[in-house]
Amino acid sequence: MSHDTMATLTRETISAAPDPIVRRTLHDELLERLRSMIIDGDLAPGDKVPEKELCERFGVSRTPLREALKVLANDGLVTLTPNRGAMIADLTLEDLEEAFPVMGALEALSGEMACANITDAEIEKIKKLHLEMVTHYEARELKLYFRTNQQIHEMILSAAGNQTLSALYRGLEGRIRQARYLANMSTSRWTQAVQEHEQIIASLEARNGAELAAILKSHLANKFETVKEALQDRGKP
Amino acid sequence: MSHDTMATLTRETISAAPDPIVRRTLHDELLERLRSMIIDGDLAPGDKVPEKELCERFGVSRTPLREALKVLANDGLVTLTPNRGAMIADLTLEDLEEAFPVMGALEALSGEMACANITDAEIEKIKKLHLEMVTHYEARELKLYFRTNQQIHEMILSAAGNQTLSALYRGLEGRIRQARYLANMSTSRWTQAVQEHEQIIASLEARNGAELAAILKSHLANKFETVKEALQDRGKP
DNA sequence: GACATGTATATTGAATTCATAATTCAATAT
DNA sequence: ATATTGAATTATGAATTCAATATACATGTC
Helix, strand or coil: CHHHHHHHHCCCCCCCCCCCCCCCCHHHHHHHHHHHHHHCCCCCCCCEECHHHHHHHHCCCHHHHHHHHHHHHHCCCEEEECCCEEEECCCCHHHHHHHHHHHHHHHHHHHHHHHHHCCHHHHHHHHHHHHHHHHHHHCCCHHHHHHHHHHHHHHHHHHHCCHHHHHHHHHHHHHHHHHHCCCCCCHHHHHHHHHHHHHHHHHHHHCCHHHHHHHHHHHHHHHHHHHHHHHHHCCCC | CCHHHHHCCCHHHHHCCCCCCCCCCHHHHHHHHHHHHHHCCCCCCCCEECHHHHHHHHCCCHHHHHHHHHHHHHCCCEEEECCCEEEECCCCHHHHHHHHHHHHHHHHHHHHHHHHHCCHHHHHHHHHHHHHHHHHHHCCCHHHHHHHHHHHHHHHHHHHCCHHHHHHHHHHHHHHHHHHCCCCCCHHHHHHHHHHHHHHHHHHHHCCHHHHHHHHHHHHHHHHHHHHHHHHHCCCC
16 A cells, blocks of 8 residues: 555655654544544543534644544444534444444454464464463453453454454444443353353464354354343443 | 324424435535545546545535545545545555455355345345346446446345445445456356356345355455456556 | 523534645756 | 756645534523
8 A cells, every 4th residue: 555655756765764754644643542532431432522622632623633533433433413513422232233243254254364374473472362361360350351352352363464354343343342341241251251262272273264263253242242231231230 | 284283293293204304514425425436436546636626626615525535545445645635545456355355254244144134025126137137248238237236236235234234345345446447357257247146146035145155255256356357457458 | 380482602514724745847056 | 968956836734713503591471
């Protein structure tokens, strides 16, 4: 992508420069900041997002902020109503049920491709993360467990070596995010999840793509069950 | 409308009115127009997109246009370089090869879900379209063939009844679009494509999800082969 | 007191303006 | 003639301004 552009900039001299100055637009910067704020739950679903307030918070004018909001709306993270402004998108049960099979298909694909492309070093890294995750599980550290868990799935995804796949998967993952923080896994389900991860590692080591795909898919199904319950129970004690 | 009905008009009846006035923002309108211009090839890949010119063409100021461009860039239809403006994204061979397996997974899913949900009426509609497509094939009307073909795939997608899936698939389809118009199908491949479509119809009628998924996947693989060749040959006679 | 109507305020959508970076092109040096 | 420098032009990024719309509040009516 930026490959061609760079190459045709000038002969070789300048494009081969060691450290090109990277400038970003405010829009881009804002986009990234807002995205992670939403995904991390700093901005809660359903919250109205007054432009003025955010502008002050970031010290920018409304123009770049609004540009960022349009993009986020396009990605489904924000809901934009004409003349009424933006609110952080609220995940409905329907959204969740729609996203589920799609993520399943993508997850399965990532498993197959990862098995085809993963290096031994990457497998080692994942095994380390897995041990770390088990530690968090034993200590009942839900937050840390989630993070490590996420890292493992990220590693599988990047091992698949397909940017398009990664981008789509992350996009959906971002939309599911909110219920994540509501989820209060039962002990038995948590144990089951860890066991599934053991299987994931095994299939990965065996580089058995079909098997990994199947495991990831059912692992995801279980995760969705948990998220769905959290979503349905929200608001209640 | 009778007296009685008038008298009983309430807030509910009003909001449930059949035809609410739909107002759209300029940004939204532009987004749609630009998107289809790109997908239809009115704006060629690699073209620079001078803001001023487009503003004049649409009779709007730069603000909503730029908002639309940011969104299109996010979708990969446009490439934005800071201080240098926008150009219509150029599809590389790598992009194509990345998109392929992802579209395959989505297409397979759409087949499975379509078989589970499709109505008899929808199948009839698709069969009609298929006959139309065969006519175009026999007349060697490539453009019309493409359009009808696309409509069939659109119908399967919408029969699957999953908005999320549709949105993602259309997004990828949009990025592949350009090579479409370069493709000059050989007679044998064209014949093969039509035969595959016969199988698609058959699986759909039998509501055999797994079978349809497999056929769609290999049908897609063949399509990619054609598109890939077109992409490699472009510029040459 | 509940509801409807009208007015003031605040917020958003879009145009305009301003500042800065990129491009063009002429003048100069090689 | 070609390449290089620097001023003029143009296009872009972002802030500001203006207009349209929605919200909040107050007033009046039943």
